[in-house]
Amino acid sequence: MARTQGSRAEITGPLIRSEARKLFAHKGFAAVSMRQIAAAVGVQAGALYAYTPDKQALLYDLLESHMQDLLDAWQDDPHADPLDRLERFVRFHIGFSLDHSDAVFLSYMELRNLTPQNYRKIAGLRRRYEDLLDGILRDGMSAGRMNIDDRKLATMALIAMLTGVTNWYREGGRLDRQRIGDVYWGLARGAVGAD
Amino acid sequence: MARTQGSRAEITGPLIRSEARKLFAHKGFAAVSMRQIAAAVGVQAGALYAYTPDKQALLYDLLESHMQDLLDAWQDDPHADPLDRLERFVRFHIGFSLDHSDAVFLSYMELRNLTPQNYRKIAGLRRRYEDLLDGILRDGMSAGRMNIDDRKLATMALIAMLTGVTNWYREGGRLDRQRIGDVYWGLARGAVGAD
């Protein structure tokens, strides 16, 4: 399979995605031009259209694969102690959010730039993720290990609280990730009435 | 004081601000053109520049006045019971956020579009607001009414949790504001170890 001079498809594809993710997260989808993405990748703007039909599809691709990665990364044991499962979820969600902070930020900020159809797909994946936590809380209540007034609201409140770490966390700051996980697990345990 | 034909300064100024706030919140700062704002107001694009030197200043003005309104709206009684003060804060923050959801969303999403200097000013106002909650938690711990591992993180966690209401609240939904306040107060009370 002869290759055209200058072709580096295996590298260019992933590079477009990672540079676009960074730029979209830091400047906003609408504020980033295809030319800027191309410059960051090291190609000319026209070359991007060999990988994506348009700018909107590139955004959707980033959001969709992020949500899929998130769902794939979570491993639960439905038979374990609900409080242990919740603790693992707390540490997992914080860790994953910090490891993918650009994608997390994008997933909250740029939903409005999706077509209605694409928006529904991403919202569906997010809903699936929320249901994972909801299931843990449900089992915790059934087992009498948690005391929760409204389970759906508790789910949304916990996810917002945990994701908020990305708003203030700075590498090399006062607290390391283990310690942050400890503190947030204490907050979450109290919030679900597990003391 | 004669007025030029067609001049409606008292109306146009506030209208520019409110239409810009709506458009920026729903589409993103970079995605909204001055022409779109002008069309929503009912003037031509050039007329906007009698009220703002440029688009960036318009954004800063919206964020600055929002933070100032927030700080002005909160009334605390440092001598009251810390748990009562925290409950008032929880209900106040949720209510204010829902009443000003466009401005709240803007304040989180469009900080990146401010100049460094303007960013520092907004960050300073936000810090002052965080310190109001921090003070309540400090007094609660001193009085032995709260059990908090890390006060700064608890502050950030609570604000993120409460602000998150704007992500899912819909007018006329399953729960009214009073009930939402009840549920979140329960979560917050547990999180600060007040049970």
Add this chain to the structure above:
DNA sequence: GTCTATAGGCCGATAGAC
């Protein structure tokens, strides 16, 4: 204060060569 007109520039996307 508001209008019309416009300068100067960047945009997304495509065509065609290699």
Add this chain to the structure above:
DNA sequence: GTCTATCGGCCTATAGAC
């Protein structure tokens, strides 16, 4: 797969008339 060149369009901001 990547490049160069380009179309048609929209952008911010300003100038000058009323």
